[in-house]
Amino acid sequence: MLQESLVFLSLTHLSMLQESSVFISLTHLSILQEFREQSSFCKDPAAGEHAEAAAQTSSQRVLCGRLRRAVRRSDSPLLSPQTETANTVQQPDPNQPRPEGAEMLPVRGEALGVVTNWPPSLEAALQRWGTISPKAPCLTSLDTAGKPLYVLTYGKLWSRSIKLAYNILHKLGSKLEPMVRPGDRVALVFPNNDPVAFMVAFYGCLLAEVVPVPIEVPLSRKDAGSQQIGFLLGSCGVTVALTSDACHKGLPKSATGEIPQFKGWPKLLWFVTESKHLSKPPRDWFPHIKDANNDTAYIEYKSCKDGSVLGVTVTRIALLTHCQALTQACSYTEAETIVNVLDFKKDVGLWHGILTSVMNMMHVISVPYSLMKVNPLSWIQKVCQYKAKVSCVKSRDMHWALVAHKDQKDINLSSLRMLLVADGSNPWSISSCDAFLNVFQTKGLRAEVICPCASSPEALTVAIRRPVEDSSQPPGRGVLSMQGLSYGVVRVDTEERLSVLTVQDVGTVAPGGLVCVVKPDGVPQLCQTDEIGELCVCSIATGMSYYGLTGMTKNTFEVYPVTRPED
Secondary structure, three states: OOOOOOOEEEOOOEEEEEEOOEEEEEEOOOEEOOOHHHOOOOOOOOOOOOHHHHHOOOOOEEEOOEEOOOEOOOOOHHHOOOOOOOOOOOOOOOOOOOOOOOEOOOEEOOOOOOOOOOOOOHHHHHHHHHHHOOOOEEEEEEOOOOOEEEEEEHHHHHHHHHHHHHHHHHOOEOOOOEOOOOOOEEEEEOOOOOHHHHHHHHHHHHHHOOEEEEEOOOOOOOOHHHHHHHHHHHHOOOOEEEEOHHHHHHOOOOOOOOOOOOOOOOOOEEEEOOHHHOOOOOOOOOOOOOOOOOOEEEEEEEEOOOOOEEEEEEEHHHHHHHHHHHHHHHOOOOOOEEEEOOOOOOHHHHHHHHHHHHHOOOEEEEOOHHHHHHOOOHHHHHHHHHOOOEEEEOHHHHHHHHHHHHHOOOOOOOOOOEEEEOOOOOOOHHHHHHHHHHHHHHHOOOHHHEEEEEEEOOOEEEEEOOOOOOOOOOOOEEEEEHHHHHOOEOOEOOOOOOOEEEEEEEEEEOOOOEEEEEOOOOOOEEOEOOEOOEEEEEOOOOOOEEOOOHHHHHHHHOEOOEOOOOO
């Protein structure tokens, strides 16, 4: 066994790529840039070394794109019932490419630094900024015209979160039989255009030591997608849903004005979190703020390809460690301004725009999706207006900005030191990154600013590209043969050919992480350096389990990679 004392997290994300009438199943985050003879295109921008040398250090880079064997189209004559018989056995092609590299070694990210002034928990960070810098801006929400709708300060976030925490614990149910106790799960139901209410609810739950489960707003009583969400809420034992006044008014109502029980959902008490609806806590009441531990901090839902929904549990120590890792990887500093276009309720948008931002007393400008529909350039305008240092986007946001930029003058992106591309591990994102740079390089955008990252609900942030000092060194990318990939091996090709897949460098392993690649089927055996496999991540800053699903948790969160047997 390899590293028997370590528990590795197995990652699998599936998407589809259509190329030359062949569908290839992609599981992102899986080709490590350690390609021996084929590694000439994969240079570390910081060190300028070949990937083989980089693989021996913690600066090895991760390329997106675990690819499994090609699946023929359903209309292929080879799969037609008329030509396939029970006695037919498909013989392997003797000329098919096979892995030739040595067995890969686990790659360790940089050590997580020890900073003396880091808080012992995220709640402690909120307490610090809420009392020391109460007037510092924390979050600015925008209306559909792009104008500031509300500016939430750290003082307001602190006081409103305390008030909500008190009401959750003492005003639901009776004194003898409270509806919510520390450790219970509660649903957070907030629309994508109300980050302020969501942020107060999330930190109110943390202070009350209850577990928030952010979900999407149900569209109708029989919404098929929300039925799976309802199953998750039922399995988590959720009986209370926190929501905003506006969202509550927009929910479907019965003839008596009551919110009906949504199909597949447990019976819920809907609790509006606006301060005017809450009781003021006694002067002697104060939330118990303790150091981060292994208690569950929150549950993030994950939609599977079959439509089912899983709940990934994240502990308080994992939450804090992940914030520390992102702070180190992104070089966040106090009072920086970040423009966030991503969904603030989950994934990268939650990690950067709600959690890590508070740890560092940053100011987040939250751009709602409704504004992006009306004005695709709105996030760029906010970067210019606030001279933001960081912006979190997806490749679609970059594409929309390209389409609309001709109507905008006086664009200056020189303040940006990091443009975080959340779906950078998606093979399609590289074209948006290249096109965006070509257009906006004349507007002050520097090439080294574009930083794709790779993540998942289970592993949180796996890898992230960092801005480099030497801007003359181009970011790494790989041009891979589709034919080789269809057989599960990595072969370098040239861009002149049509049957290639170009993938981009998504940076080094996150601080404090250990990553290896294993075979996706059967025993989790370490792959060869030119073999397609599945990433396993060992880190404190990962999810802990699928809530209530012991078997699936064991298969995904408790993986022990092994070395190849000696010949």
